[in-house]
Amino acid sequence: MSEKMKDITVGIVLVAVGLFALFYIQFGPGEAIQSSRDANITFRSFPIAISILLVVISCLYVVSSLMSLSSPRKDKMGLDGNENAKVAPPSFLFLRILAVVAMLIGFALLIGKIPFFLLTGGFLFIAFFIFGEKRMGLNAVVAVLGGGLFHGLFVSILNLPLY
Amino acid sequence: MIEGLIGGFGDVVQPWNLLLLFLGTGLGLMVGALPGLSSPMAIVILLPLTYTMEPLSALLTMIGVYVGTKLGGSFAAILLRTPGTPAGACTALDGHPMAERGEAGLALGYATLASTFGGIFGWVIAITFIPVLASIALKSGNADIALVGILGLLMVSSFVRGSMLKGLIGVLLGLLISTIGLDPIDATSRFTFNIVDLMSGIPFAAALTGFFGIAVVLSDLKLIGQRSEKIAKNVNLALPKIMDVLKRWRPAVIGGLFGTGIGAVPGVGAEGATWISYATVKRQSKNPDNFGKGEPDGIIAPESTNNATTGGTMVPMLTLGIPGDGSTAIMLGALVLHGVEPGVMLFQANSDLVYGILAGLLVATVFMFLIAWRAIGIFIFVLQQERSWLFPFVLLLATIGAFATVNSVYAIYIAIFFGVVGYLLESRGFPVVTIVLGIILGPIIEANLRLALVISHNDWTTFIDTWPRQLIVTLIVLFLSWELYSGIKNTRKGKHSKIGISD
Numbered sequence: 001m002s003e004k005m006k007d008i009t010v011g012i013v014l015v016a017v018g019l020f021a022l023f024y025i026q027f028g029p030g031e032a033i034q035s036s037r038d039a040n041i042t043f044r045s046f047p048i049a050i051s052i053l054l055v056v057i058s059c060l061y062v063v064s065s066l067m068s069l070s071s072p073r074k075d076k077m078g079l080d081g082n083e084n085a086k087v088a089p090p091s092f093l094f095l096r097i098l099a100v101v102a103m104l105i106g107f108a109l110l111i112g113k114i115p116f117f118l119l120t121g122g123f124l125f126i127a128f129f130i131f132g133e134k135r136m137g138l139n140a141v142v143a144v145l146g147g148g149l150f151h152g153l154f155v156s157i158l159n160l161p162l163y
Numbered sequence: 164m165i166e167g168l169i170g171g172f173g174d175v176v177q178p179w180n181l182l183l184l185f186l187g188t189g190l191g192l193m194v195g196a197l198p199g200l201s202s203p204m205a206i207v208i209l210l211p212l213t214y215t216m217e218p219l220s221a222l223l224t225m226i227g228v229y230v231g232t233k234l235g236g237s238f239a240a241i242l243l244r245t246p247g248t249p250a251g252a253c254t255a256l257d258g259h260p261m262a263e264r265g266e267a268g269l270a271l272g273y274a275t276l277a278s279t280f281g282g283i284f285g286w287v288i289a290i291t292f293i294p295v296l297a298s299i300a301l302k303s304g305n306a307d308i309a310l311v312g313i314l315g316l317l318m319v320s321s322f323v324r325g326s327m328l329k330g331l332i333g334v335l336l337g338l339l340i341s342t343i344g345l346d347p348i349d350a351t352s353r354f355t356f357n358i359v360d361l362m363s364g365i366p367f368a369a370a371l372t373g374f375f376g377i378a379v380v381l382s383d384l385k386l387i388g389q390r391s392e393k394i395a396k397n398v399n400l401a402l403p404k405i406m407d408v409l410k411r412w413r414p415a416v417i418g419g420l421f422g423t424g425i426g427a428v429p430g431v432g433a434e435g436a437t438w439i440s441y442a443t444v445k446r447q448s449k450n451p452d453n454f455g456k457g458e459p460d461g462i463i464a465p466e467s468t469n470n471a472t473t474g475g476t477m478v479p480m481l482t483l484g485i486p487g488d489g490s491t492a493i494m495l496g497a498l499v500l501h502g503v504e505p506g507v508m509l510f511q512a513n514s515d516l517v518y519g520i521l522a523g524l525l526v527a528t529v530f531m532f533l534i535a536w537r538a539i540g541i542f543i544f545v546l547q548q549e550r551s552w553l554f555p556f557v558l559l560l561a562t563i564g565a566f567a568t569v570n571s572v573y574a575i576y577i578a579i580f581f582g583v584v585g586y587l588l589e590s591r592g593f594p595v596v597t598i599v600l601g602i603i604l605g606p607i608i609e610a611n612l613r614l615a616l617v618i619s620h621n622d623w624t625t626f627i628d629t630w631p632r633q634l635i636v637t638l639i640v641l642f643l644s645w646e647l648y649s650g651i652k653n654t655r656k657g658k659h660s661k662i663g664i665s666d
Contacts, residue, residue: 010587010588010591017339024354025353025354030349030353041613041616041621043348043349043351046342046612046613047339050335050338050342051339053335057328057331057335058332060647060650061328061329061650064328064650096384097381097586100380100384101582101583104377104575104579104582107575108562108572108575111566111572111575120559124556127554127559128551128552128555131554131555132551133552146556150563154563158211158215158567160211160563160566162563162566
């Protein structure tokens with residue numbers, strides 16, 4: 001997908017978010033207290049105003065992006081808005097991103113179910129591998145040390161209920 | 164003011180606070196030196212460590228990081244031509260050529276001295292103006308607070324790096340996110356979808372760790388494997404001669420003025436200010452052709468500007484509750500987490516805290532100089548390390564930090580969600596800092612808007628019945644019109660602003 005089509009897609013998604021928020025808050029559940037109704041400004045008022053503005057501005061953005069389809073793109077917007085970054089990430093980068101997100105979700109699912117030291121050590125070990133460190137022995141040593149450090153800091157010292 | 168400041172210094176020089184400030188500054192120098200890591204990220208991952216601290220101690224740690232990253236960014240800029248922070252990019256223009264001709268230590272010396280001068284300059288301006296502005300802000304009513312909040316958000320979206328339309332959309336998204344949960348006046352749930360966890364709203368710190376921790380790591384994954392080579396071995400910081408420093412007072416002062424002035428404008432940040440001051444000093448120089456080839460003034464101006472912004476950003480943050488950049492946005496969030504309400508009442512209700520923060524700013528600047536002067540080798544060593552070792556720790560700290568906000572796994576999922584959303588939006592040029600500012604200021608704006616209407620018996624003219632309010636409303640209309648016009652025009656042409664807030 002070209003960069004301009006991605007811009008248009010994001011714009012359409014934002015319009016959809018705004019419309020959803022507008023209809024949900026307008027017709028969704030909930031009732032205001034009497035004083036709010038008397039003042040004509042209730043719990044719905046602020047979100048409705050923001051949603052309408054979001055829809056309008058996002059539509060402007062979509063229209064502007066559509067109009068820019070005919071003009072050459074003057075900049076290369078990279079992954080972090082950096083004009084000097086690569087425009088299209090290689091596929092292994094995308095897989096790496098997916099792996100990181102999956103790892104974080106796995107961490108959230110296992111927290112409290114296995115000992116924290118094992119969880120953080122395992123997280124670090126897998127993360128080092130995902131990030132390209134192939135020296136398994138060194139990864140394991142650093143993971144164990146890191147796991148111990150995190151356990152000591154957050155469980156022993158700060159007493160967070162992470163175990 | 165003097166008594167308050169003396170009291171502030173008295174609080175800061177307590178051994179525990181001094182230690183935290185020192186460690187925070189050292190951490191900031193390290194984080195600033197590493198390309199890919201940023202001040203907001205470092206402050207966010209410190210959040211969980213500061214939950215059990217007193218508010219002042221927590222803020223001092225963050226201020227140390229904030230001040231340290233300003234100079235740290237120049238280390239990589241001078242030695243590797245890759246700035247550690249966006250604001251350090253300007254320093255690379257003259258710092259790296261100086262390093263290439265064997266004067267790396269001297270370039271680092273100029274940068275350190277200029278940063279220290281700029282930090283002190285910005286501090287003097289801040290302590291002069293903050294009490295005055297705070298007393299003016301105190302006379303404001305609910306309508307004034309709401310209008311100032313709206314104006315602040317519009318200014319941020321106007322000056323943000325990238326498209327103004329995108330900045331405005333970011334602000335609106337943030338405002339919408341801030342409405343999730345129970346309405347503060349009607350106590351009716353909004354956008355909770357019958358999920359109990361959502362009734363308490365979006366955990367603010369979890370959203371921050373998502374945007375500034377997880378999203379940044381996802382964005383920086385492309386840097387894995389790119390190891391930078393040091394160009395000189397055994398570099399030691401060399402302070403320039405006193406007479407040489409004194410004759411270069413003009414670029415330092417110009418940098419200080421730009422840094423403090425522009426830093427006080429929400430949204431522009433240090434990055435834009437450094438380029439403007441560099442261009443000004445070059446234009447006024449007797450030898451403009453020397454710029455870009457290792458001219459010391461080309462290091463002094465941007466570095467002075469960079470650290471002067473620390474004083475500038477404190478002005479709107481401590482008087483109006485409007486953050487000047489991403490780092491101060493997180494500091495405001497930290498205040499909320501510690502039960503301190505930011506805004507126009509902060510100075511009156513917590514003046515000892517405000518003076519403690521200001522005193523900490525000066526002490527952190529002094530620590531920054533001392534640490535850089537004596538321990539530069541540590542940072543050069545850190546610069547050589549692979550990011551693949553650092554990022555897993557950053558992710559883990561961000562995730563645990565999110566959990567620690569409400570002691571619930573729900574916060575981790577929020578952080579992951581906003582991390583992915585933040586990464587996707589940043590990749591399309593939407594500055595996430597505008598979303599964060601919308602989340603912070605949304606509840607303040609809505610509550611004050613509704614209270615103003617209740618007090619005025621639903622009379623909307625209350626928002627224009629004094630001249631300050633009329634002025635603010637006029638500015639709001641002008642900013643909004645300018646944003647829409649420029650945003651549409653530039654989006655059609657594919658143009659984006661290269662200066663503006665980034666961290």
